[in-house]
Amino acid sequence: MSKPALLVLEDGTVFHGVSIGAEGFSVGEVVFNTSMTGYQEILTDPSYSQQIVTLTYPHIGNTGTNSEDEESSSIHAQGLVIRDLPLIASNFRNQRSLSDYLKSQNILGIADIDTRKLTRILREKGAQNGCIMAGEHCDEAFALAKAKDFPGLKGMDLAKEVTTQEAYAWQQGSWTLEGGLPEAKDHSELPYHVVAYDFGAKRNILRMLVDRGCRLTVVPAQTSAEEVLALKPDGVFLSNGPGDPAPCTYAIEATKVFLEKGLPVFGICLGHQILALASGAQTVKMKFGHHGANHPVKDLQRDVVMITAQNHGFAVDEASLPDTLRATHKSLFDGSLQGIHRIDKPAFSFQGHPEASPGPHDAAPLFDHFIELIKQHTA
Missing domain, CATH: 3.40.50.880 (Class I glutamine amidotransferase (GATase) domain)
Known part of the structure; x- marks a missing residue:
């Protein structure tokens, strides 16, 4: 049974979806990536530290995950935002599903949101701070406060x-x-x-x-x-x-x-x-x-x-x-x-x-x- 999740931007915009990763909350700068493939390499790229990654391609997770495609020893993105998570991961190199991969590293993910709308907001207003919450007790006000409290990446030595x-x-x-x-x-x-x-x-x-x-x-x-x-x-x-x-x-x-x-x-x-x-x-x-x-x-x-x-x-x-x-x-x-x-x-x-x-x-x-x-x- 899928659990609810939400993404709240610092401007107050709220997206409701379903959780595909760990439960809890995560805060970071929300950015969008237009790559159609390579989601595992993106998630494990240390350059995404303190960022929540939105993938604009609608179907993410088709090929599952494997140990050879990791660009570092762990996921560095603060969270993952996608439109649709396929029910089946089908690839001869697949070792575990994207959802299980996120959960194994305690990373939050949200699916079933309008990523086109989110991307347009980010293009027009610029990268924004945001908060993902996942689980039965999602609180919009709490998530908004966390998003607004995030200091942003300018001046941050990571x-x-x-x-x-x-x-x-x-x-x-x-x-x-x-x-x-x-x-x-x-x-x-x-x-x-x-x-x-x-x-x-x-x-x-x-x-x-x-x-x-x-x-x-x-x-x-x-x-x-x-x-x-x-x-x-x-x-x-x-x-x-x-x-x-x-x-x-x-x-x-x-x-x-x-x-x-x-x-x-x-x-x-x-x-x-x-x-x-x-x-x-x-x-x-x-x-x-x-x-x-x-x-x-x-x-x-x-x-x-x-x-x-x-x-x-x-x-x-x-x-x-x-x-x-x-x-x-x-x-x-x-x-x-x-x-x-x-x-x-x-x-x-x-x-x-x-x-x-x-x-x-x-x-x-x-x-x-x-x-x-x-x-x-x-x-």
């Missing part, structure tokens, strides 16, 4: 909350249909040593670096530049992650040191914003952000368009770019800055997700550019 507590090695490459997830590669197969900062890193990013010959030392977000330099890396990777980049002063200061030393640096998502801030640019909070797997981005150097995966609520302000940074990519949805490259250092970054998971691989050659910079540096 990278240090989701990061690994200890450094670790990563040498596993990408999943394949024929073989699944492979064993870790031998040290001899990985000629480049890269230190990867974990601000909320997705596993597929690490795998794509390994595919290109990188043996990784993944370090906590607040690791000092001195500690990283002592590891003698050939390059430094700045990962994706949640929250506002501006309060991450520890990462910004460390990146400044790497730039001064001339180390190759590659940043994705939050890492892109960290590189920009370390180079003297500024970041801004977006109205409702970019969340989806079909975002067109123009490569300004090659004059080509890529379809990319996106997940961010902050962006680098192009007007603030110093002379040492050139714009390399722009969104064709809203013209926002998507990529930068230092003209004086071997450092660059991309706002979207070239590793996809879920999404297209049009931007994957950015990983190859990082390897080119490492080869030049170590030659």
Whole structure:
């Protein structure tokens, strides 16, 4: 027997539906994602910390869940909002239903609401704070108060909350249909040593670096530049992650040191914003952000368009770019800055997700550019 659930936005809008996850309440910034597939990767992406994810595609849960598609060790989204949960999960890789998966990690979910109406509200008014309640005793007034009390993501440093507590090695490459997830590669197969900062890193990013010959030392977000330099890396990777980049002063200061030393640096998502801030640019909070797997981005150097995966609520302000940074990519949805490259250092970054998971691989050659910079540096 399904139990009732409700979603209340800070503007007072109320949606009634049915619970598909744990009981209780959960609060966060409500955002929408336009991806048709990849719901498990989305839920386990640490960049969604403190956010309630609305999926605009109507039927979510068709293929169930499995251990191989997780982008981290747990669900990081505060909750899930969908239109319809199919009765049967049908896929040869399915291990448990989406509903059971949510319950196993004590995550709230709500279905049977008008996600088109919710998405329109978020597009017109911007991302809003919200509260999901599930169970027999849903209280609209309580949920509204909780939504209004949520401080929002601006000024919130979440990278240090989701990061690994200890450094670790990563040498596993990408999943394949024929073989699944492979064993870790031998040290001899990985000629480049890269230190990867974990601000909320997705596993597929690490795998794509390994595919290109990188043996990784993944370090906590607040690791000092001195500690990283002592590891003698050939390059430094700045990962994706949640929250506002501006309060991450520890990462910004460390990146400044790497730039001064001339180390190759590659940043994705939050890492892109960290590189920009370390180079003297500024970041801004977006109205409702970019969340989806079909975002067109123009490569300004090659004059080509890529379809990319996106997940961010902050962006680098192009007007603030110093002379040492050139714009390399722009969104064709809203013209926002998507990529930068230092003209004086071997450092660059991309706002979207070239590793996809879920999404297209049009931007994957950015990983190859990082390897080119490492080869030049170590030659």
